[in-house]
Amino acid sequence: MSGLYFPTRSFQIYQTFAANTNLGKTLFSAGLLRVAATDKKASRLFYLKPVQTGYPVDSDARFVDKFVNSKILNTKTLYCYEKPVSPHIATDKPPNDKDVLSRVKSFISECQIQSGSNGEGKLILETAGGVNSPLMSGTAQCDFYRPLRLPTILIGDSKLGGISTTISSFEALRLRGYDIPAILLFHDSEYNNFQYLREYFRNYDTRIHAISPPPPKNNTAETDHENLRDYFSSTAQDFQNILKQLNEWHHIRFDRLESMEKKTMKKIWWPFTQHQRVKNVTIIDSAHSDFLTTFNKNNDNEDVGQAQMKEMFDACASWWTQGLGHGSAKLSLAASYAAGRYGHVIFPECTHEPALDLAEKLLEGVGKDWATRVFYSDNGSTAVEVALKMALKTNLERNNIRDENSIKQTGKEFLVFGIEGSYHGDTIGAMDACGPNVYNDKVKWYKPRGYWFEAPTVHIKNGMYSIDIPKSIHPDNTKMTYFFPSLDSIFNQDQLTTSDLVKIYEEHIRRILSSFIGSSEYQFGALILEPILMGAGGMKLVDPLFQRVLIDEVRRNKIPVIFDEVFTGFWRLGYRSGADLLGKKPDIATYAKLITGGLIPLAVTLTTESIFENFIGSEKTDALLHGHSYTAHPTGCFVAKTSLDEYERLNKNSLHWNLAKSQWADHEKSSTASSYKEPIVWSFWDKKIVHRISHLPNVKGVVTLGYASNASQSIVNELYSSFTSNNFGIYARPLGNVVYLMTSHVTLPDNIRAVEEKLVECIKSSK
Incomplete structure (x- = not known):
């Protein structure tokens, strides 16, 4: 039944949300299903009410069954509560969201199976109360149903104040990525909300429909029943028009999805991709939490009713950016607030709260006890470029070389130290700070500007924890493997200070450094490394002791140390930064990816006051002349601050984090x-x-x-x-x-x- 809870070309699914309670969701659902049942091509119809309160006096499923009155209709209610109140107070034993969503998915899957080999069918899922009304657990419905992202029919409010609640409900749904093909409401000649809303939504991909209100209730159930039957008959054409528009919208949507692969292959140039090898395009219709919802065209040998949407666990965290999951409503709201307050504003010689608040948050967090300045940019590669500029000029100052041209006049090459297999980005300077690799091999302007140490790496094989020492490091010129009882024993700084490996590493690193430092051919301006884990270079877990010794030895020679934390920062390794796990502070550090929780591009370079002061002078050319039009974008800064706050909360209070720590202890x-x-x-x-x-x-x-x-x-x-x-x-x-x-x-x-x-x-x- 995998993926059968999403719409297909032949099986339409809609959910109804309302701007408030008692606006006619059930009546609109019944009206639509009633006219659908008269279609000669109709196969199966379904109505799902996941949560019903006020039961059995009230039963929306019973109402729909009564007035649709069709053999091809199947109605279902999953959770019933007697109190006519909000679901979150209807029971003192609320089921968890996972179980509720699982039951919803199972019912939808069963409906698709029942629709037969041709897969034809329609289903309406009716929510309870308003858009932000809570379920039994307290989760707002607009958040709870978001994993399904079903096309949504919003029931608007035609009464006094209804314009505001309808627009607010629409925005709450759009904020969470819902498609809203239709807004339905009753005609009300006194307030005439329909006329205003029709103009308001004219430029949206949303149609507004208004129909006559139902007759007022009479004294007897029999009379009310007859009046409603007459009402449904008199409004049948209105409901038919709504259903026609929904059908058109549905097929246009699938036409668009089916055309995307061919159009993409003709018009898009992907990064890191050899196009000749691409056989299929993964079409991502939406994403939520850890999952991508992908569209897949049917194979020729599959039934028409086979699901065309597939949930995929995003096991690469969308290039390692996802910290708080796709489609986080909290981050979306933060972005909307900042965008609405600022849009974008120029940053040089200016400030704004999001940039200043984030800078303070960073300096109190990943920069605590070492950094004093934050430089904003837009991506990790650029943040590295900024770091290199900071480090190289600082190196000249530390060596009393005031005129940068004097380096050129001596014919010296200005180089960096690093670790073999490292990757720091794809801009020219960042590439030159890495040794030859697959990413720079075909770039004509690339020139390796450095020396890269071959590093010992940590592995777990056959349940054993080991460090593989390359033969270039070992004094016997032999590849050696050292075994340890646990990962903790490898990372424990106290135990490793007495390790035999300290002496081996020190002698090797000093030998290499002595061959370069003071050379008439080279001037080394920085050590740049990814602390602990090298990402794009192959997920190599570097022996932390080797990096600690390397940092200490390089610093003896007045060479600034850059930590590229684009991958390792913000709890990716279980710590606020890779530096915290390594137990060493850098002079400069770069951060990106997780900084905004995966929502929007942003990067920062942190450094010390002494490095900042190297760029203070009487001439503009003394300054760090680097920047972008969108530097310190308020939206990115505000989202980043929100993300960092959430990471801190998870570290303190997350049950999942504590359970994970416990099973590794x-x-x-x-x-x-x-x-x-x-x-x-x-x-x-x-x-x-x-x-x-x-x-x-x-x-x-x-x-x-x-x-x-x-x-x-x-x-x-x-x-x-x-x-x-x-x-x-x-x-x-x-x-x-x-x-x-x-x-x-x-x-x-x-x-x-x-x-x-x-x-x-x-x-x-x-x-």
């Missing part, structure tokens, strides 16, 4: 009690599953973000095409022979377990 048992020590390193991925994968023969090694396999593309293809036990596919992208899977900061444990289960299955079946 060492629990020491005594005769009286068990003690718990929070782990240094932890992951959302299950420790037992990680060990299990590490024992598979076609896996070279595992870290808690991914693993290396010689069959990565085939595994990715299998993850994409199959379904997990939770009825979703998995969207992933390989990095060479590495498959990485990534969660957001709010991924639910059940979904992680389902991904793990499918991953093990795919690796086992891979050749």
Whole structure:
């Protein structure tokens, strides 16, 4: 039944929301289904009322059944409560949202199956109360139903004050990404809201329909029943017109989706993609939480009624940007507020609250105890360019080289130190700060400007934690492997200060540095590295001890240290920053990706006051002449501040985070009690599953973000095409022979377990 809870070309689904209570949702639902039942082509009709209060006196499903009166109609109510009140106070034992949504999906799936081989059918899902009315758990309905993102019919308010509530409800739904093909309301000649709303929504992809109001209630149920039958007969043409417009909208939508693949192949130039190899385009219709809703055209051998939408777990976190999930209403509201307050405003010699508040938040967080200044830009690569400019000039100042031209006159090359396999972005300067790799190999302007240390890496293989030492480092010129009892023992700074590896690393690094420092050919201006984990370079977990020793030795030579935290910042590694886990502070650090929770582009470069002062002078050319038209965009800054606040809240209060930490911790048992020590390193991925994968023969090694396999593309293809036990596919992208899977900061444990289960299955079946 995977994906059968989304509309298809042949199976239409609409949900009704209302601007307030008692506006006629049920009457409009009955009217639409009534005229649909008269269509000779009609196959099956369905009505779903997930939550009903005031039952059994009130039953919207019973009302619809009575007045549609058709054998092809099936009605269903999932949760009934006797009190005629808001669902959140109708019961003291509220079901959780997951179970409610699961029952909704199951019913829709059953309806699609019942619609037969041709898949023809229509379903109306009627919500309870208004757009923001809560369900039993307290979750607002507009948020609860968002994973389905069903086309929405908004029932407007024709009474006094109804213009405001209708527009507000429309905006609340649009804020969450709903399509609203129609707004329906009753004619009211006194207030004439319809006329105003028709003009207001003229430029939206939304049609306004008004029909006559129903007759007032009489003294007897029999009379009321007859009056309503007459009413439905007299308004049948109005409902027919509404249904015709909805049908047209539905088919235009699917025409558009079906045309996107061919148009995209002709008009789009993708990044990091060899177009000749692309066989199918993943069409993303929407995204919510950890999931992409993708559109898939039917294969020739499939039934017409086969689902055309598929839920995919976003296992690459949309290029590692997702912290709070797709479509976060909290972040959308923050963006709307800032956009409405500012739009965009020029930033040089100006300030605004979002930029200043975010700067203070960053300096109190990832920059605490070392940074004093924040420089804004728009993406990680650019933030690195800014960092390089800061570091290179600082290096000249520290070495009393006041005239930059003097470096050129000596013929020296201005270089950087780094780690082999690093990646810092795709702008020219950022590329030059990396060694030769697949990203810069064909770029004619690329010139490697540095020396890159081969680094020891951490692996989990056959349940053993190890550090592989390249032979270039070991004094015997032999590749060596050191084993440790746990990841914590590798990251524990106190234990490792006495390790034999300290001396090995120091001697190796000093030998390399001595061959360059003071050279007549080279001037090294910076050390740039990704703390702990190298992302695009292949998800390499670098021995933290090696990076600590490297930083200390480089600093002895007055060389500034840059941390590229575009990937590792903001709790990606379980800490506020990679620097916190590494236990070393940089002179300059760059942040992007997670900074806005994945909603909008923004990047920052943090640095110290002493580096800032190197750019203070009497001439404009003394300044850091770098910037963008959209520098410190108020929307991005406000969203970023909101995201960082949410990360802090999760770190303090999230049950999921605490459970993950607990299963990676060492629990020491005594005769009286068990003690718990929070782990240094932890992951959302299950420790037992990680060990299990590490024992598979076609896996070279595992870290808690991914693993290396010689069959990565085939595994990715299998993850994409199959379904997990939770009825979703998995969207992933390989990095060479590495498959990485990534969660957001709010991924639910059940979904992680389902991904793990499918991953093990795919690796086992891979050749």
